[in-house]
Amino acid sequence: MTSRFRPRVMAAILCALTLAGVTALAGCGSSDASRGSKITLGFSAWPGWFPWQVAQEKGLFAKNGVDVELKYFESYTDSINALSSGAIDANSQTLNDTLSSVSGGAKLSVVLVNDNSTGNDKIIARDGITSVADLKGKKVAVEQGAVDHFLLLLALQEAHLTEKDIQLVPLVTDAAAAAFVAGQVDAVAVFAPFTSKALERPGSRPIATSAEFPGAIPDHLVTSAALTKDRPKDVQALVNTWFDTVKWIKENRAAAVEVMAKRGGVTTNDYNTYDAGTTIFTRQQNLDAFTPGVTPAHLDFQSNKIIDFLVGTGLAKARPSTDGLFEDKFVKAVPQ
Template sequence: MRKALLTALLWLNLTAPLLAAPIKIGYSAWPGWFPWKVAEEKGLFKKNNVDVQMVWFEGYADSISALVAAKLDANCQTLNDTISPAAAGAKLKIVLTNDNSAGNDQIIVKKDISSIKDLKGKKLGAELGTVDHYLLLLGLEKAGLSAKDIQFTPIETGAAAAAFAAGRLDGVGVFAPFTTKALSTGKGKVLFSSKDFPGAISDHLVFREEFVKTHPDEVQKIVKTWFDTLDYIQKNPKEAVEIMARRAGTSIEDYKSYDSGTRIFSLAENLATFAPETKVPTNLHYQSKIIASFLVKSGLAKTRPDLNALFDARFIKAQSRTAALP
C-alpha cells in the first residue's frame, strides 16, 4: 500500500512540476504597466488564487535581462524588445497585450531644432537597443537619415531625461513618466512620438516559454487578473489613479496627462491583435515582421526569430469564452 502511494506521488511530481511560489513578474515605469500595482495592492491576484510577486525595476532594460536570465517568470516589455532577445535564442511567449503607445514614447529635443533633418550631427541619447532607441531610428529613417548621421549616446532612460534637462544632450528618446522630467525645464519640445508610428510600440506580458508549458493554469489566472484590474480601475478611478501615480512617482495631475498617450487594450482588442495576420498596424503577426526586418537592418538584431512562435493566443481566447458566459 505504501509502495503504491509512493509510486503515485512520484508520478505526480514528474508529470505536474511543483510551482515555486510566488510567480515573479517584472515591471517598470510605463503607464500601461502601472495597473499591475493596483492588482497587487487590492489583492486581485489572491482573489484569483494565484500567488504573484510584482518585481519593480528602476531600469527597464534590466527587467528584460532578468527575464532572459530566468530570474523572472514573466516581464512587462514591448514587442520589439521581445523580438530582439528571441532573435538571440531566448524562448519567450507573449500572452497579453496591455496597450499600444500612442504618444507617450517621445523624441524630445532642444527648441531650436525644428525638423528631424536638423538632428544631423546632434548629440542624442536613448537606452541602447530598447523601445525609444527604436523610435529614434524609425524617425531618422522616415527623414532619410540613419544612425550614422547623429552622435548617439547609449544611456538609461531616467538618466537620459536628467541629462537632457541638464543641457548635456541635444535630444533624447524617453517614455512617460520620464518625459515629464525631460520637459521640466521648459527648454525642450516633442519633435515626434509614437503617435506618428501607430502600432509600432505595443506593450505586453511576456513569459518564459518553459513556464507557460508547465503552468498554463497560472498563466490563465494572471491574464484574468489583468482584465479584473481594468474593471476595478474603471469602477474606482480616483483610488486607482492615486495608486498608479504613487508608483510612478508623479503627481496625480501629471499621471492623468499620460492617459491620451497610452491606449489600453480591451479584451476584444486583444483578440484582434492576436488574430491571423492582417495589414493592420496593431496586428502582432503583421507588425512583428516589420519590426524584425527593421531590427536586423539597423543592427539591433542579428537575425529574425520564428515570429509565429512568439505568440500564444490561447489565454486571451479562453478569457473571452469565460467573459461571454452569463
Template structure:
C-alpha cells in the first residue's frame, strides 16, 4: 500500500504553466484522480462504475496504478491532480518540497498491513537476523520499523531485501525470504505459503497508518468547487456501498484481482471514517498531532532527514462543508 518517494527523485511541476501567449494556463475543468489496490481506495472504482462522479457534477479521469509508488510519483510531478495515499508517504513528499494538501481521511489501516513470516517465526523478536522482503520506504517498511522499535530492535538487526511489494509477496511465497511486509491484496499472495502467518499488523498500531485523499495544493486553491464535489462523491459512494454490499464487493474484488470471498476477508482490516469522524478529526487538530508524531518517528528511523513544515498540510474546508 503505498510507498514514500525518495527526495532525490522528486520533481515538481506547477499547475500554473505559462501558455503560448505568455499568460497563465486556465484553471482545470476536471480532476485526474489516481488510486491503487488498497481496500480503502477501491471505492473509487465503485464511484466510476456507478456513475457517481457525474451525479455530483465533477468530471473525473480515474487512473488506476498497478504500482502504488507510481501513483505517488504521478501526483508529485503533476501528472495527476489527486491521489489516495498514506499519511507517512504524503509527509515524505511534502518533506521533499512538493506542495500537497490533505482534504479527506479515507480510512485507517486496522490489520490489512502485515508483517508475515514463515513457519517457526512467531514474534517480531524472532525476526532478528532474518531476511525480510519489503519495498523500502513504503508504509510496510514503516510498519516494520514501528514493530521493531516496540520490540527494542533496529533495522540493522534484520536483513532487508528491498523490492516492490508485489514482488516481495511473491518472493516470500516462493520461500526465498523469511518474512515480508505487505498490504492487502498482496497479503493473500504471501499467505499462500504453507505455515505462514502474520507476526504483527497495523491492528497493533491503529492510529498510525491513516489513508487520505491528497490533492495538489494548486488544485485546492484554483478549483475548490471540483475538490468539494470529489469529497462529496466519496461519502455518497460509501453510502451506496453500504446499501449494495454484494455488488460493491464484486466491483472492488475485480479491480483488486481477487475473488469476492478473498476480498470480504479484508473488511475488518480497513476502517472507513464517517463524515462526522472526518469533521471531528480535522476540527480537533488530531490529524496535525498525528502527522507530527509520524514525522518525528520517520526522522528518528531515517525515513526522513528532518520534519517538514506541516502547518498547512490539512485543509478542513471540504469536510466542514459536507
C-alpha cells in the first residue's frame, strides 16, 4: 500500500500526457460530464475517509438522490492521479496533495472538510529517545515531500532544529514503518494505520503528533472543477450525504466501526484507538475553516503555509493560485 501522503510529482506528468494524447479533453483534471449520471468517488486508507464505506453500505447516497460509484484505491497515489487526469469525478485527499495537483495544472474544487488529523500522524522513536530534540544526528525515516515530512519539519522547528540536524531516510510510508520496526532507523514519521505497525517495536513511543499542530493536516472531499460547475446539485448531494453519514455513525457507533474497520483491514479494537486522532468536522467547523482567517484553523492561512513547504522542498516550481479553489457554498446549503 502506498502512502496517503505520497508526493504528487506524477500528477503534472499525467496531466501533460492527457493533454497531449487526448485532445478532446477541455483541460487536465476536468471531469467528463458526458459519460453519464453516475459520479465516481475515490477514497483510500485513512480513518477520516472510511465513513464513505458506511454511506455506501447503508444506502445514504441513494437517499440523497445521487448515483455514486465508490472506488477504493489501495494506492492513495493512484487516487490523486485519477482525479487529476479526469478518470474519476471526486476524491478524498489532503490539502497538501490538492495544492500539489493544482500546481501541476489540475482544476479542482475543495467542497468539504472531512476531518483534521489530531494525533493519527505521529513521530515515533526507539527506546532511549524521549523528545524531538533527541533526534539530532539520528536516522529518521519519512516519505519525503509528504505531509508527515511537513509534520516532522514543524516538530524540528519547535525543538530549534532543522532537517540538516538529522539523517533523513526517505522511504514510502509503509516501508518507513517496516524499517523502523526492523531497527534500521531511530525514528519514523507515519500516519494511522501504519502507526500501529511502528509501535510494534519494543520500547518505541510517540514523541510528537499532529495533535500538537492544530489545523496542519486537513483532509477533504475534492471534486473536479468541471463537476462543481456543471453538476452542482450532485455535488450538493455528496456533501449532504457526508453529514447524514456522520449522523448515522454517531447513532450506530458499533455497527459503523465494524464497517470501517473491515474496510481498513484492522480490528475494531485497533480502529477505536484511532478515534481521538481524527476529528471529523461538523458543519459549523467546516464553515469556520472556509472562512478567511489568520490561524491554522482557516484553510486560506494553512494553504499558504503548505505552499511555502511545497515550494521550499521543490515539489512546486511556483506558488499555485488558490483563487476559486475553496467552494463553501455546498456546506452552507446543507439542511440543518
